Amino acid sequence: MQRRVGVWLFGARGSVATTTVAGAAALAHGAPPAGVVTEQPAFAGAGLIPIDRLVFGGHDPSDTPLSKQVERLVAGGVLPPGLDGLIAAELAETERNLVVLPVADTQDELVRRMAEDIKAFRLRNDLEHVVAINVASTEPPYEVRYADLAELREALKATRIVSEERGGKASGAAEAGHEAAGDAEAGREAAEQALPPSSLGALAAFEAGAAYVDFTPSTSIRPQVVRDWAVERQLPYGGQDAKTGETLVKSVLAPMFTARALPVQAWSGTNLLGGGDGATLADPHAAESKSVSKERVLTELLGGEVPGEVHIDYVDPLGDWKTAWDHVMFSGFLGVRMTLQFTWQGCDSALAAPLVLDLARLSALALERGHVGAMPFLGFYFKDPVESTEHALTRQYDELVRWVQEC
Amino acid sequence: MQRRVGVWLFGARGSVATTTVAGAAALAHGAPPAGVVTEQPAFAGAGLIPIDRLVFGGHDPSDTPLSKQVERLVAGGVLPPGLDGLIAAELAETERNLVVLPVADTQDELVRRMAEDIKAFRLRNDLEHVVAINVASTEPPYEVRYADLAELREALKATRIVSEERGGKASGAAEAGHEAAGDAEAGREAAEQALPPSSLGALAAFEAGAAYVDFTPSTSIRPQVVRDWAVERQLPYGGQDAKTGETLVKSVLAPMFTARALPVQAWSGTNLLGGGDGATLADPHAAESKSVSKERVLTELLGGEVPGEVHIDYVDPLGDWKTAWDHVMFSGFLGVRMTLQFTWQGCDSALAAPLVLDLARLSALALERGHVGAMPFLGFYFKDPVESTEHALTRQYDELVRWVQEC
Amino acid sequence: MQRRVGVWLFGARGSVATTTVAGAAALAHGAPPAGVVTEQPAFAGAGLIPIDRLVFGGHDPSDTPLSKQVERLVAGGVLPPGLDGLIAAELAETERNLVVLPVADTQDELVRRMAEDIKAFRLRNDLEHVVAINVASTEPPYEVRYADLAELREALKATRIVSEERGGKASGAAEAGHEAAGDAEAGREAAEQALPPSSLGALAAFEAGAAYVDFTPSTSIRPQVVRDWAVERQLPYGGQDAKTGETLVKSVLAPMFTARALPVQAWSGTNLLGGGDGATLADPHAAESKSVSKERVLTELLGGEVPGEVHIDYVDPLGDWKTAWDHVMFSGFLGVRMTLQFTWQGCDSALAAPLVLDLARLSALALERGHVGAMPFLGFYFKDPVESTEHALTRQYDELVRWVQEC
Amino acid sequence: MQRRVGVWLFGARGSVATTTVAGAAALAHGAPPAGVVTEQPAFAGAGLIPIDRLVFGGHDPSDTPLSKQVERLVAGGVLPPGLDGLIAAELAETERNLVVLPVADTQDELVRRMAEDIKAFRLRNDLEHVVAINVASTEPPYEVRYADLAELREALKATRIVSEERGGKASGAAEAGHEAAGDAEAGREAAEQALPPSSLGALAAFEAGAAYVDFTPSTSIRPQVVRDWAVERQLPYGGQDAKTGETLVKSVLAPMFTARALPVQAWSGTNLLGGGDGATLADPHAAESKSVSKERVLTELLGGEVPGEVHIDYVDPLGDWKTAWDHVMFSGFLGVRMTLQFTWQGCDSALAAPLVLDLARLSALALERGHVGAMPFLGFYFKDPVESTEHALTRQYDELVRWVQEC
Ligand SMILES: NC(=O)c1ccc[n+]([C@@H]2O[C@H](COP(=O)([O-])OP(=O)(O)OC[C@H]3O[C@@H](n4cnc5c(N)ncnc54)[C@H](O)[C@@H]3O)[C@@H](O)[C@H]2O)c1
Ligand SMILES: NC(=O)c1ccc[n+]([C@@H]2O[C@H](COP(=O)([O-])OP(=O)(O)OC[C@H]3O[C@@H](n4cnc5c(N)ncnc54)[C@H](O)[C@@H]3O)[C@@H](O)[C@H]2O)c1
Ligand SMILES: NC(=O)c1ccc[n+]([C@@H]2O[C@H](COP(=O)([O-])OP(=O)(O)OC[C@H]3O[C@@H](n4cnc5c(N)ncnc54)[C@H](O)[C@@H]3O)[C@@H](O)[C@H]2O)c1
Ligand SMILES: NC(=O)c1ccc[n+]([C@@H]2O[C@H](COP(=O)([O-])OP(=O)(O)OC[C@H]3O[C@@H](n4cnc5c(N)ncnc54)[C@H](O)[C@@H]3O)[C@@H](O)[C@H]2O)c1
Ligand code: NA
Ligand code: NA
Missing domain, CATH: 3.30.360.10 (Dihydrodipicolinate Reductase; domain 2)
Structure with a gap:
């Protein structure tokens, strides 16, 4: 049987995620892969997983059906007219892999539950690798200061989540609503969370043995402790903030x-x-x-x-x-x-979706190659590339191609 | 005594040439070298001739004084107010090196006379190298077909120049006015010239032992026979058509x-x-x-x-x-x-002039290094780079820097 | 029974015509009248015919079904998705009023046949007035010189139409294919037609008692003799070349x-x-x-x-x-x-179509008011307004409103 | 002897004021009146004062010489090179009419002193009319609430000005620094001034019998009481905020x-x-x-x-x-x-200056015609025309021309 790779999307019902899922299905029906960089000749022969072997799943606080989102994007001219009908079966399949953000009393527990969702996705679909990609709403900036993993683990256990915000929807409002244990004055302050939702997602991915890529400018893998966590689990991470416009x-x-x-x-x-x-x-x-x-x-x-x-x-x-x-x-x-x-x-989502497919394929290759830690060779895709200060697109492209072709 | 390099400009009284000469003088007076690529750190240490060691001369059919051209460019906002006064001495010095295009009966003789002007410039100014750069008016396209150098030499001797066009001003009108020996119907047809003025300039440069760079899209070094001529004389050539906008x-x-x-x-x-x-x-x-x-x-x-x-x-x-x-x-x-x-x-001339300085310095380095034939590593500067199909600017830049730093 | 007004479109299967017909139907289904100037309050109370009392018909050399054209415009984003289904009945009704350009031996006969088509349209639909609007392909310029109506009538009778061009499709190619009687060398020359197709259309309109408005820059009503013909028939005419972008x-x-x-x-x-x-x-x-x-x-x-x-x-x-x-x-x-x-x-057609509705309503009002000759008060709509040199939009608008409100 | 009209500029050393003064001088030396609307044929014959009969003066807290400002504007490309030399005499003449903003203990006294400056200007230069135009720095918004003139007069007398801000430079910082009598906490609050500087300028103009036009969006004539003051003095006022870009x-x-x-x-x-x-x-x-x-x-x-x-x-x-x-x-x-x-x-100042000349001439005409109160017919010039809601430029232009030609 042929290997398959899972793509776990944080923000799985958003525009970028929906366009990615619908687009992959459209490609399977013969649409030309415009915008998919890894379909170019320079990327052939490196053993990238074919797009039709990608299986999608993900978390989202919202429960609007994927098919509704596709309809909205068709009406808005992002997706071609008639696509909704054509790919109904594929949408239904992905829909089964989508999970509402779990509820937990502490951030520690939340990470564990999210990781379980990802592991279940892997098992259920018999996936060789899983790549988690954050395409959730952009969070406000968030300052994290933990000296080391031990200190972070303590804080996660200590952070109690107040009921109305369980699930941690990222948004302007999401900064509120968290309560650190022992703090009487409660969760008015974002700083009282051990970590913002995007970073919890990254940890959950690592706990589930998945690679993690941040498509957004949120906190996620910015803190050194989060990166250390990835290295401890021997996993690759990349990002941040896709450059599309x-x-x-x-x-x-x-x-x-x-x-x-x-x-x-x-x-x-x-x-x-x-x-x-x-x-x-x-x-x-x-x-x-x-x-x-x-x-x-x-x-x-x-x-x-x-x-x-x-x-x-x-x-x-x-x-x-x-x-x-x-x-x-x-x-x-x-x-x-x-x-x-x-x-x-x-059209932002149409520019972003093929890059999500690229990032899934390239991160799966990194997993395959046993790459651990930052993936600076993905800088081509990002405004703020991890562990790289090269921003010139042509140089970034050449670096990416070199990495792909290297072994 | 310090070595000096001559820069021979075809079109020496035009806007690009005048801005180049005035600009080099302004730099000597302390103006910052904005737009001069070879002043960047990546180019240090390669032994490029300093800009203040460049000596300018050139051909032009016009005899408008250089100082008048500078005034015009100051009025037009291309050159800063007051520059004309500041650099009067330098302009006068260059003015002495400018020569009206010579007169001749055949194209063969014209090439010889032009070459003599360039040699005299070298001798008079005690120059180590001379680099000829074509910044004359763009000519119409011109088809040249000579099997080899021998055939070309024959044709040059045979081409008689009719009096009113002696000197070969390049322009829409310049295509007329040349008469091939024995052709009764006379020079109505551009095809009757052995070569257009720009190519004659290139040959004259090679005859005078100068490198040649074409800043324009004219015929000049396009014909294979002209390139063969350069190789025969063991000289480098580059171009064509500077990309500035x-x-x-x-x-x-x-x-x-x-x-x-x-x-x-x-x-x-x-x-x-x-x-x-x-x-x-x-x-x-x-x-x-x-x-x-x-x-x-x-x-x-x-x-x-x-x-x-x-x-x-x-x-x-x-x-x-x-x-x-x-x-x-x-x-x-x-x-x-x-x-x-x-x-x-x-402002085209302000974009072009610093590149002319670059090209002079880089071609002098090529002469220094004994480079013979096409200089594809100068592709960074051109819309239509000789012997190169790379047009992506960043790659061209990297290639240029590699060549400069190579020995 | 309520009065109805006919709108006869030359070029009835083109983009502008199709968008007009489809748009009028969409309005009847409740679409808001964006772009329809005459739906503004300033035009209320002047007795303009309601849009749902307009009946469409027209000539076109092509026979592509209107519904096909609507589909094409929906696919191109000019018309909203789903409109084709919604207005199928209205399209079918208009389809019955569309006539392929008739065939004739002389231009005189052609005018007569076209006029008969228009009269039949009026009769069949029981129309109070008919307004003919030219939205056919733009013709090349055409010089007409006839001293008076008599001379023109002679020429029309004398102009024989060669078979392959019968129907007089306007296009770059259409200038050829006409043969003046007694001319052996045949119709290579546009000059040999008495009048180009657009002017024949204008004459046919006048013969059928219709007002005529030219939405294009073609010859149509430019020649004085064509205008004289309108005045002889006591009819109004307007144009030319709608300004939409x-x-x-x-x-x-x-x-x-x-x-x-x-x-x-x-x-x-x-x-x-x-x-x-x-x-x-x-x-x-x-x-x-x-x-x-x-x-x-x-x-x-x-x-x-x-x-x-x-x-x-x-x-x-x-x-x-x-x-x-x-x-x-x-x-x-x-x-x-x-x-x-x-x-x-x-989107040109979407800008043009509501203006066609305006022009139909306003010309019907002119007919109602017995206006004869040029309608300079329609200058607001045109790049080249007949008998007006006012081009400032606000002044043209004020002039239009004054005329509408005047009685 | 020919009549002359004075133009009193609040902000007399700013860019707009300097360009106005320099420009009027340049016109006298033969420069074409580009941008001066009142030089168009439609304005001839209405008895507008010729531009060379305008005499400039004004207030400014700064004392940078006008000639320095002209130099700066020449260097910046706003004024043509060489103009400073050409108009030195005119600048010197205007310089004699410029006054540093006077110092006073109360706003009431400040208005009186400013009015005296304007009256002295009129007398010294033997002026038939004076038009005051506000081209001072834009002030922050300012809410004024006085039921009537009597109440305003009381408040002006009561407002004590603290020393370091005497003169009332308008700026972000200027809102502070004023002290209402009896207020211990002093002038931290703008609200404690009876009126902001721009309104004081307007009152001073009216006290000196001058027309007043506000070129800026400052408070000036916005308060009803200020307008009442103008009417009490039987004077015209206009504005606000010139529309130039x-x-x-x-x-x-x-x-x-x-x-x-x-x-x-x-x-x-x-x-x-x-x-x-x-x-x-x-x-x-x-x-x-x-x-x-x-x-x-x-x-x-x-x-x-x-x-x-x-x-x-x-x-x-x-x-x-x-x-x-x-x-x-x-x-x-x-x-x-x-x-x-x-x-x-x-170039903002170059767009503004000719309009200042227009406004001076038109307001002088209003004085001539005995116009009292708001001048809505000047709406053509303003983003926020007093007592007018017409903003369409062509209609405003037509209204202006009608007023000019009316008697
Ligand atoms: N489209 C582009 O070109 C582009 C480029 C760079 C970055 N991005 C980033 O991609 C992200 C997605 O963009 P979009 O247009 O799809 O936005 P969107 O608003 O359509 O979708 C965001 C989705 O994230 C969900 N969400 C919110 N909080 C979450 C959480 N804590 N966990 C999981 N899901 C959560 C929301 O319910 C929503 O469905 C944004 O952060 C955007 O800034 C997009
Ligand atoms: N400025 C730019 O950014 C740019 C970029 C690419 C190419 N170029 C090319 O550079 C050339 C010069 O541009 P410019 O703006 O200085 O033009 P210009 O018209 O100001 O100057 C051209 C000069 O060439 C002279 N000339 C004409 N025929 C000649 C001949 N046969 N031999 C010697 N001189 C001759 C003319 O008398 C004139 O003084 C043009 O061919 C232009 O297309 C310029
Ligand atoms: N759309 C706009 O904004 C706009 C503005 C100004 C003018 N116009 C003019 O309106 C006209 C129509 O534009 P369109 O986009 O619908 O073009 P189109 O090419 O879609 O349609 C033109 C139609 O005219 C038909 N035709 C050709 N010759 C004819 C003839 N002799 N008699 C009758 N029909 C004939 C063609 O078969 C075609 O169906 C053009 O002349 C255009 O220049 C359009
Ligand atoms: N230039 C335009 O196109 C344009 C258009 C609309 C409005 N305006 C307005 O015109 C005004 C002047 O613009 P500018 O470019 O000349 O600005 P500027 O900053 O060059 O000049 C403003 C002058 O006002 C002086 N000033 C400050 N407070 C004062 C006071 N209380 N009394 C008298 N003078 C005072 C300043 O010292 C300065 O000399 C601004 O309010 C601007 O918003 C200009
Ligand atoms: Na690049
Ligand atoms: Na207007």
Whole structure:
């Protein structure tokens, strides 16, 4: 029997997740794999798992049926008309693998329950490997300070979860609602959680023997202790914050200015977006995580800070579409001032989904190869690549191809 | 005494040439070297000739004083106010090295006279190397068919130049005015010249022992026989058609689409420009050379032809400024259609001049290293790099740096 | 029984016509009348015929079923998904009123047969008025010189139509294929037709007692003799070339510069479009008609010619969508140079269709009011308004409202 | 002897004021009056005072010489190179009429002293009329509540000004520093001033018998009591917040959508600007005044609120240049979604200065005609026109011309 790989999605009923699941099914029905990088010739022959051998499952606090989400995305022009009918069987199959976020009294217990869900998914579907990918709503930034794994384990046990927030839905509101044991004043403060939901998900993945990739700018694998946990379990992790739009373009334009020794004077950007992601980012606290990883790219590519703000505006009528306008002012020989402006009009979920497929295949290969710890060779996909400061897209691509072809 | 390198400019009184000469002088007065790639750390330690050791000379059919051109460029905002006064001495020095295109009866004789001008420049200024760079007006395309050097030499001797066009000003009109010996119907046909002016310049450079780089899309070193001539004289040549604006941006954006497996459906562009170059390109015949090298970039980067036209419009009031708008339509996952548009507003001469300095320094290094024949490692600078099909800017940059650092 | 008004469409199976018919049906099913100007409060109380009292018919050389066209427009995102099913009955009803362009030996006979089709439509549907609107493919420009109606009538009788072109499909190719009696060399020359198809359509309308409005830049009512014919029949006519995109925007921006005394130095534009209209305009000959009426607007609004070209590029993958980029360079106080750029992304047929409904209702009102001759008060709708030089949109709007409210 | 009119500028050393004074001088030296609306034929014959009969004076807390400001504006490309030399005499003459903001113990006394400065200016220069125009830095919003003039007069007398802020420089910081009599806790609160500086300026103008026009969005003539004061003194007033860039364009585009019945779904804008005005607006408190008047335009033009934010970003390297990008999403027939985007790149002071000349001439005409109270016919110039809700530019223009030509 042929091997199969499981893809566990945190945020499994969101737009990115739904487009990924529906898209994989559409490919099986013959749709061309536009946007799937690993389908290019450079990736052939490395033993990547075929897309039709991927099995999807995941956690989500919501219980809206996947088929409803597909309908919504068809209506919004993200998925082609008629797709819902075509892939009904595949959707139903995935639906059986989706689990509502479990309830627990402590964060420690929550991690255990989430890990059990993932293990059950593996068993039930007879999967060779499981790759967990976080495509849940972006969380606000969160500062974690634990000296080592032991200290973290203590804290997880100590953190009691108050009832109305059990399950830990990430959102502007999610920062509240957690209660550290012995704290009378209760969970008004996010800081009182041992870890935010995204990091709990990462731990659960590791506990279940899965690789973990963060598609979002949330806390997840940022804390050193979470990374240590992965290494202890001998597993690979990667991320963070997929670059699919404005930042993708920045990651090729900024190296152009650098290569040509053209000093960038100011770089300003405005992002307009609707959809679920837009609604989340309308909360300035959540948007902060995103802005931080967006800005890091420019600073690192240009070798220093440049003036200019980045706005993220929620514009509901745009739906799943995003428009970004960037204005770059640079100076040339003898100080002459010039500008480059671009407008990007993209459908975020359609840009993200094929990358989720790539990341699943590549992480499965890393598991196969016994890779442990950070996967910096996946930097090509991220605004804020773990353990890498290379942001120039072409160099990142070449690095990825080298890794894939290496053995 | 310190070594000095000569830079012989074909088109020495044009905007690019004047900005180069004025800019080098400004740098000597302390202006920061914005846009000069070879001033970056990656290029240190390779023994590149310092910019203040470059000596400029050149040919031009026009005799407008260089100082007048500088004034014009100051008024047009290309050069900073007050520069004309500051660098008067340097301009006067270069002015002494400028020569009106010589007059001759045959193309063979013309090449010899031009070569003598270059040799005299070398001797008079005690130069270690000379690098000739073509920044003359773009010529219309020109088909050359000679089986070998012997055949070409015959043709050059046979081509008689009619009086009013002696000196071979390149322009839409320049195609006429040449007369092949024994041809009664005379020089109405460009095909009757053995070679167009740009190629004669290349031969003259080689005869004078100079390296040759073509900054324009003209014929120059395109014919195999001209390249053979360079090799016979054991000299390096490079080019063609500097990428400084729209195409520069294309050369980073197109690889982005390819790397992400996003099929480009259509790529359309409109270029608005004034100035001398704009006036030349208002002639559709001359613009053809430019369009051809512009289009090659996209086709090679995207791995095939894409629909979409490229317009080059002469808009006199824009002066030395160029505005380019590009509209790229691409499709993502499951065929969703998206667009990227950019608007580039640049000052062409200010973008070109520092690259001319780079090319002079790098070609002098090639001479130093005894490099013979094509210099594909200069592809970073060109829309249509000789003997290279790599157009992705970051890869071209890395290749250049590798060559510079190699010994 | 309630009165009904007939709308006879030349080009009845094209995108604009189909969107008009489908749209009117959608409105009857409760869709909001976005884009229908005459549904605004300012137009209430003037006795305009309700949209659900309009009955559609028309000529087209093609016989593709209307329902097929609707399907194509739904697939292209012009019409909402599911509309085809909803309005099947209405489409079938209109389908019965569509007639293939008749065949005739002379243009005189052709006019007569077309007029009979229109009269039959009126009779069969018991219509109070008929308004004919030309939404057929744009023809190349055509010069007509007849001193008076008598001379024109002679020429129509004399023009023999060669068999393969009977029906007079307008297109780049349509200029050929007509044969003037006694002309041995036959119909290679458009000049040999007495009148091009669009003008024949206008005459047929007048013969059938219908008002006539030209939505296109074709010849139709341009010749004085055609206008004389309308007056002889005591009928109103209007047009030409609906302004729905780039020109619409120009018609508000240009008056802004004029009102503020800001001299426009250059105005350049690039239009990218696919679809049937795009395919027609890919023929430079047909595009000429369009460019001429586009340019007239700017020249008249700015009080003189300004430098700058207007490109119309056929970009097949854009389908029914059009993207226009305009670059305006203007100067302010003491000559400072500034720019305004805009990008318009519109769906042409969706912009055009509600205007066709407006024009039908307004022309029916003109018939009702006994208006004879040109309808300059419809200038609001057109790039090249008959007998009007007012192009400023707000003024045109106010003039229209005044006329509607006048009695 | 010929009559002369005085123009008293609050903010007389700012960019707008300096460009106005320098520009009037340049016109006298033969520069063409680009941007001066009242130089158009429609305004001839109405007896407007010639520009060379205007005499400038004004208040400013700063004492940077006008000639220094002109140099700065020349360096920044706002004023043409060489202008400083050409108009030295005129600048010196105006310099003699500039007064540092006077010092006073109470706001009542401050108004009196400012009025004395204006009266002295009138006397010294033998002026027929004086028009005061506020071009001082934008103040934060300020709520004023006085039932009537008597109450206001009481409050002015009662407001004691603390020493370090005497003179009342408007700025983010200026809100502090005023002390109401008897208030121990002192002037931390803006609310403790009877009136903000801009309103004091308006009162001073009225006390000196001058017309008053507010070019800014500050409080000035917003309070009813200030308007009552003007009427008591039988004087005209106008404003507010000149429309010179993004809002100017909005005021023609929004009526286009309305006239065509195209529902605007979202309108988003980003403004990038440097310069003194940019620095002031970098203070979100001051920017609030600006945003409020910017948004009013759209809401009133579109007949309701539309989603979308307006950003004002301070980008220091842009200097006196402003770039605005607007993204308008609208829907057409049957809900199809379309977009219009524009990018405006303008030099604010160069756009503003000719309008200041217009407003001076038109207000002088109003004085001449004995007009008392609000001047709504000046709405053409303003984002937030007093006593008018008409924002469509063409209609405003027509209204202005009608008023000018009326007698
Ligand atoms: N689409 C892109 O191009 C792109 C690029 C970079 C990053 N991202 C990130 O991907 C994520 C998903 O984007 P989307 O557009 O699908 O958003 P979405 O709002 O449509 O979906 C998010 C889903 O996450 C679920 N969720 C919330 N908290 C959760 C938790 N604690 N555990 C599990 N699920 C949880 C929500 O119920 C929802 O179904 C966002 O964080 C976004 O910032 C997307
Ligand atoms: N500026 C850029 O960014 C850029 C980029 C790519 C290529 N180029 C090319 O560089 C060239 C120069 O551009 P420019 O803006 O300086 O143009 P320009 O018109 O200002 O100058 C061209 C000069 O060449 C001279 N000339 C004409 N025929 C000649 C001949 N046969 N021999 C010697 N000189 C001759 C002319 O008299 C003129 O002085 C053009 O071919 C242009 O296409 C420029
Ligand atoms: N859509 C807009 O916004 C807009 C604006 C201004 C003008 N127009 C004009 O409207 C016209 C229609 O545009 P479209 O997009 O529907 O084009 P289309 O190509 O989809 O349709 C044109 C139709 O005309 C038919 N036709 C050709 N010759 C004919 C003839 N002699 N008599 C009758 N029918 C004939 C064709 O068979 C076709 O069905 C074009 O001329 C276009 O330039 C459209
Ligand atoms: N330039 C435009 O297009 C435009 C358009 C609309 C409104 N405005 C407004 O015009 C004003 C001037 O703009 P600018 O670019 O000249 O700004 P600026 O910062 O260059 O000049 C403002 C001047 O006002 C002075 N000032 C501050 N407080 C004062 C007070 N209480 N009394 C008198 N003077 C005072 C400052 O010292 C400074 O010299 C701003 O409020 C701006 O928002 C300008
Ligand atoms: Na790159
Ligand atoms: Na208008």
